Amino acid sequence: MFTGIIETLGEVQDLKKEGENLQITIQSTLTHELKIDQSIAHNGVCLTVVGLNDNAYIVTAIEETLKKTNLGMLKIGEKVNLERAMILGARLDGHIVQGHVDQTGVCTDIEERDGSWVFSFEYDGFKGNPTIEKGSITIDGTSLTVVDSATSAFSVAIIPYTYEHTRFNGYKKGTVVNLEFDVIGKYVAKLFSSHLPLKE
Template identity: 55%
Template sequence: MFTGIIETTGTVEAIEKNGANVSYWIASSLSGELKVDQSVSHDGVCLTVEAVENNRHRITAIEETIAKTNLSAWQENRQVNIERCMQMNGRIDGHLVQGHVDATAFCIDIEVKEGSHEYRFQFPAEFSHLVIEKGSVCLNGISLTVFDIKFNSFKVAIIPYTYEHTNMQHVHKGSVVNIEFDVIGKYLARFREVFGRPVVSPPYNNAAEA
């Protein structure tokens, strides 16, 4: 579990293909502190550390992960947002993030404001019921608040600190980002789907009650 507060960025140094799987060597200021089997968020994707050496670490994405995220577009020298899993004895500064990416979203507009940047992202319409005004969303692992919602698009505002310390500075029109919707909203939507319609009860069994 993560909070969506990025700790650092890393650089993709090497990419290795093994059948349908793809491994990435990431160099970062945190790599030397990581341990094998540790779960780490990379651009919002929860991946397991497989090896650590020379201030870099290796992660592997399976075919399913590559199909649902932007990892297929990763190339050497790409900047990746990194967050270690949350500690249960600390504050949650963002929101609860699983690292289970739901889909990808496209940047369709950027406005440069005085002191901030506003990005508009378009996402698959099937997830429109999971986005609410001033609600939380996770983009490339960053916990952000959405506003100015249209049917299948929304805006997020990026403050200077986030812009400088994440890979949002490399996002432009047409960029593809990983998106994870609020897990609480997903559970509520599922609850409504299951219990928001009449439930067919089994036939009353007199014999069983006798």
């Protein structure tokens, strides 16, 4: 379980295919605090530490994860949003994030507004994942509040601190991002759809 508050940025040091899986080596200031079997969110994807080496650590993304997220698009030297699992009893500064990406989206517009930024995204709305204005959304592991919402599109506002300390400063139009929709909203949508009358 995570909060969507990014702790730091890691850097991809090495990528190695293992059958259909991908072994990812990440250089990070967090490495000295990690241990084998620990869970860390990488761009919002929960992965398990399988190896430690000086200031870098290793995780493995399976084929299913590579198909549903942007991890298969990573390149050596690329920055990755990192967050360790939340501590039970600590403040929940973001929102409840599972580290299970629902689908990817694409950045469609970036607008600077006097010291802040508004980022717009589109995604496949037919997969049934809802957003609502002022609701929560996780983009590459970052907990954010939806500004505008449509069936298959939404926008978020980014303050300077978030822009400087996450992957947002590297986004461009066409950038593919990982999306995890609000877990409570997903359950409500599922329950609501299951009670709709059947169309004849």
